[in-house]
């Protein structure tokens with residue numbers, strides 16, 4: 639059975655105090671505890687990691703992730719945060735390859751591969767994001783785009799390391815736009831990703847990897863998306879900033 643996962647990427651939102659209030663609201667909600675089989679991953683900014691991790695460490699189905707880590711081990715990289723540092727603050731997961739990082743911070747496939755390797759070496763699970771932009775979707779080259787994104791990065795891992803990943807499909811045109819992929823579009827891409835994993839790493843690996851959908855996912859559309867056979871949950875941006883919405887999405891399987 640693949641793990642069902644709902645992860646909340648807060649992006650650059652919430653001051654320290656606001657962030658702690660949001661976590662308190664999530665963990666105090668009785669509804670969040672109705673679905674112990676669903677793993678909830680809270681992915682706040684770096685400054686919240688340690689405190690959020692302290693608040694949630696006794697809750698089995700809530701884990702903490704970071705939004706980024708540097709591609710180097712340590713050293714003179716002013717302003718950067720390493721995989722070892724996020725691990726020491728309680729992060730078990732890290733986003734790698736988010737389209738905002740690719741687009742605004744020019745993260746190349748080579749850098750992303752280094753990040754994945756560093757994270758794995760520190761026992762952190764990368765949530766590796768892929769997704770096409772609107773032009774690629776309209777040109778019907780979206781499958782090829784996503785295949786390339788996988789081929790140039792995580793498809794170079796050993797099968798053992800690849801099996802540790804979570805994949806997130808986030809079509810760029812759906813992120814923060816209010817335009818969600820239809821369940822048909824999401825299922826089509828998730829099934830394609832799984833079939834490419836099957837070709838590269840075999841059936842056992844492809845059947846065990848969780849593939850999350852991200853892009854304007856909300857309490858209204860989550861049920862239909864999560865009902866798709868190859869959609870194992872969601873990577874949630876805007877809706878994860880409201881405790882009630884995040885909890886409702888986590889309860890949408």
Ligand code: 13P
Pocket residue numbers: 647736808812813814815816852853854855873874875876877
């Ligand atoms: P939205 O849910 O705000 O569209 O963001 C999705 C996302 O980028 C999560 O990583």
